[in-house]
Amino acid sequence: MSAISEPALQVPAKTKSSGYWATVGRRLLRDKLSVLCAVILLTILLAALFAPWLGLADPYQGSMIRRLRPIGTPNYLLGTDELGRDMLARLVYGGRLSLLTGILPVFLAFIAGTTLGLIAGYAGGKLNTIIMRTVDVFFAFPSVLLAIAISGALGAGILNSVVSLTIVFIPQITRVAESVTTGVRNRDFVEAARASGADTLTIMRVHMLGNVLGPIFVYATGLISVSMILASGLSFLGLGTKPPEPEWGLMLNTLRTAIYANPVVAALPGVMIFAVSICFNLLSDGLRSAMDIRN
Amino acid sequence: MLSYIARRIVYVIPIVIGVALVCFLLVHLAPGDPLVAVLPADASQELAAQLRAAYGFDRPLPVQFGIWVWKALNGDLGTSIASGRPVLAEVMNAVGNTIMLALAAAAIGFFLGVSLGLIAGYYRNTWIDKVATSIAVMGVSVPHYWLGIVLVIIFSVQLNWLPAVGAGPGGSSSWAWDWAHMQYLVLPALTSAAIPMGIITRTVRALTGDILSQDFVEALRAKGLNERGVFRHVIKNAAPTAMAVMGLQLGYMLGGSILIETVFSWPGTGLLLNSAIFQRDLPLLQGTILVLALFFVFLNLVVDIAQATIDPRIKRS
Numbered sequence: 001m002s003a004i005s006e007p008a009l010q011v012p013a014k015t016k017s018s019g020y021w022a023t024v025g026r027r028l029l030r031d032k033l034s035v036l037c038a039v040i041l042l043t044i045l046l047a048a049l050f051a052p053w054l055g056l057a058d059p060y061q062g063s064m065i066r067r068l069r070p071i072g073t074p075n076y077l078l079g080t081d082e083l084g085r086d087m088l089a090r091l092v093y094g095g096r097l098s099l100l101t102g103i104l105p106v107f108l109a110f111i112a113g114t115t116l117g118l119i120a121g122y123a124g125g126k127l128n129t130i131i132m133r134t135v136d137v138f139f140a141f142p143s144v145l146l147a148i149a150i151s152g153a154l155g156a157g158i159l160n161s162v163v164s165l166t167i168v169f170i171p172q173i174t175r176v177a178e179s180v181t182t183g184v185r186n187r188d189f190v191e192a193a194r195a196s197g198a199d200t201l202t203i204m205r206v207h208m209l210g211n212v213l214g215p216i217f218v219y220a221t222g223l224i225s226v227s228m229i230l231a232s233g234l235s236f237l238g239l240g241t242k243p244p245e246p247e248w249g250l251m252l253n254t255l256r257t258a259i260y261a262n263p264v265v266a267a268l269p270g271v272m273i274f275a276v277s278i279c280f281n282l283l284s285d286g287l288r289s290a291m292d293i294r295n
Numbered sequence: 296m297l298s299y300i301a302r303r304i305v306y307v308i309p310i311v312i313g314v315a316l317v318c319f320l321l322v323h324l325a326p327g328d329p330l331v332a333v334l335p336a337d338a339s340q341e342l343a344a345q346l347r348a349a350y351g352f353d354r355p356l357p358v359q360f361g362i363w364v365w366k367a368l369n370g371d372l373g374t375s376i377a378s379g380r381p382v383l384a385e386v387m388n389a390v391g392n393t394i395m396l397a398l399a400a401a402a403i404g405f406f407l408g409v410s411l412g413l414i415a416g417y418y419r420n421t422w423i424d425k426v427a428t429s430i431a432v433m434g435v436s437v438p439h440y441w442l443g444i445v446l447v448i449i450f451s452v453q454l455n456w457l458p459a460v461g462a463g464p465g466g467s468s469s470w471a472w473d474w475a476h477m478q479y480l481v482l483p484a485l486t487s488a489a490i491p492m493g494i495i496t497r498t499v500r501a502l503t504g505d506i507l508s509q510d511f512v513e514a515l516r517a518k519g520l521n522e523r524g525v526f527r528h529v530i531k532n533a534a535p536t537a538m539a540v541m542g543l544q545l546g547y548m549l550g551g552s553i554l555i556e557t558v559f560s561w562p563g564t565g566l567l568l569n570s571a572i573f574q575r576d577l578p579l580l581q582g583t584i585l586v587l588a589l590f591f592v593f594l595n596l597v598v599d600i601a602q603a604t605i606d607p608r609i610k611r612s
C-alpha cells in the first residue's frame with residue numbers, strides 16, 4: 001500500500017446491467033461534496049490549460065522593486081514572489097507542470113498495472129508467481145523512499161520524476177488488478193464463456209475487462225492525491241523541474257527564504273497542492289461509495 | 296506459532312534478495328560515470344581507470360553484485376565518495392535521529408488517530424463524526440512538507456515559541472532529554488504525525504463501526520453492561536488491526552522522512568539521502584536506501600508476527 005493513503009479497497013460486486021454507469025453517475029451528482037471537488041478541480045485544470053488566454057501577467061517577468069508584495073496589492077491580486085513575479089500568474093501556470101507530473105504517472109501506471117494484473121490474475125500459475133513476487137519486492141520499499149531513490153539516481157528532471165512515480169505506482173495497481181481479476185475469473189459467466197468456446201483474448205477483453213476496470217479505476221483515482229504530493233515533493237527537493245519554471249513544489253522551495261518577509265505568499269503554492277490533493281481524495285471516496293450500489 | 300514464524304521468515308528471504316538487487320541496480324541505472332563526483336575534470340585516463348578499479352566498477356555486473364552483497368553481509372557497505380567515510384558508519388550515525396523522530400510522530404499519530412477514530416465510529420453520522428473524518432481526510436491529503444513550513448511560520452516566525460530548524464541548541468546534533476533539545480523535536484514530530492493520524496482515524500473508525508454492528512455487542516448490552524464496558528470491548532477488538540497499521544506507518548515514516556528532514560534540517564537518514572543525491576554520492580545513496588528498506592522489511596515481519604500472536608485467527612489463513 002502507499003505511504004500516504006491506504007484507501008480501504010472495497011470491490012463492489014458489480015452486476016453488469018445496462019444502466020450501471022448511469023446509476024453511478026446519478027449517485028455521484030447527488031453527492032454535493034464530490035460535485036464541489038469536481039468543480040474546483042475542473043477550474044484549476046481549465047485555468048492551467050488556458051492560462052495564456054486569461055490575460056494574466058507574464059509568469060517569468062520579475063522586478064527587483066516589486067518583490068514580495070502582500071496579497072491584495074493592486075494589479076497583483078495574490079502578491080509577488082521573491083523575484084517580483086506575479087503570484088497569481090505563477091500559480092495558474094504552475095498547475096500545468098504540477099498537474100501533469102501528478103496525474104500522468106497514475107495514468108501510465110494504471111495502463112501498465114492493469115495489464116500486468118490482468119495477465120497475472122487470468123494466467124495464474126507460474127506467470128502469476130513471477131509477476132506478483134516481483135511486485136512484492138517493490139512493496140518492500142516505502143513509496144516515498146522508492147520515488148526519491150529512483151529520481152535521485154536518474155537525476156533531476158520532469159521526465160525522470162514521471163518515470164520514478166510510474167514505477168512506484170505500477171506494483172500497487174498491479175496488486176489490486178490481480179486480486180480483482182482472480183475474483184472475477186472464477187465467476188460462472190467466465191466459465192460459461194470458456195465453455196462456449198471463446199478464446200482467451202475474447203474472454204479477457206469482453207468478459208473480464210469490463211468487470212475489473214471499475215474497482216481498479218477507483219483505486220487509481222485515490223492514488224492521484226498521493227502522486228500530486230510526491231511529484232511536488234520531488235520538485236520541492238530539487239529533483240523536478242528547474243527555475244524559473246513555475247511549478248508548485250519548486251515555488252514552495254524557492255519561497256522558503258520569504259517566510260519571514262511575507263509568510264502568507266510563501267505558503268500559497270502549498271495551498272494549491274493541498275487543494276488538488278484533498279479534492280482528488282474526496283472525489284475518489286465519493287466515486288467509491290457511488291459505485292457501491294448495494295448501499 | 297513457531298511454524299508460522301518460520302514460514303514468514305522463509306518468505307522474507309527472496310524479498311531481501313530482491314531489495315538488494317534493486318538497490319544495487321539503482322547505481323547502474325544512474326546516467327554518467329559514478330566516479331564523476333570525485334574525479335577532477337582534468338583527470339588523466341590512468342587515474343580514472345585506477346579509481347574505477349579501486350571502487351570495483353571495472354568488473355562485470357553480476358560479479359560486482361556478488362561482491363557487494365558479500366561485503367554488505369559483513370557489514371561493509373562501501374565508502375562514501377563525498378566524505379571518504381564508511382557508508383555504514385554514516386547511516387548508523389544518522390539513523391538514531393530518524394528513529395527518534397519516527398517514534399515521537401508515531402506516538403502522537405497513534406494517540407490522536409485512535410481517539411478520533413473511536414469517537415467518530417461511536418458517534419457515527421453525527422457532527423462529531425463529520426469533524427473527525429474531515430480532520431482525517433486533511434491529514435492524508437496534506438503535503439506534509441508544506442504543513443512543516445506552515446507550522447514553522449506560525450510557531451517559529453510569528454510566535455517565536457519553537458526553533459525552526461536543527462536538532463539541538465547551537466546547531467549541535469548530540470541529544471539530551473531536556474527541553475532545550477526536545478523543543479527541536481516538536482514541530483518535525485507534529486508534521487510527521489499528520490499522515491498516520493489520518494490513516495489510523497479512518498481505520499479505527501471503520502473498525503469501530505463494524506464491531507458495534509456485531510451480535511456480541513447486542514448481547515453485551517442485553518446482559519446490562521454499561522456503555523463504558525461496551526467501549527472497552529470495542530477497543531480490545533480494534534487494537535490488533537490498529538497496531539498493525541501503526542507498525543506499517545512507522546516503517547513509512549522511517550523510510551519517507553527525507554522531505555520532513557529537509558524542511559527542518561533534521562540530521563537523520565533523510566538529510567543524508569538528500570546530500571547523497573545532490574553530491575552524486577552513489578555508494579552512500581545505495582547504502583542508505585538498502586538499510587532503510589531492510590528496516591521496513593524487518594518491521595513488516597515483526598508486525599505480522601505480533602499480529603498473529605495477538606490474534607490467533609491469522610495463523611490459520
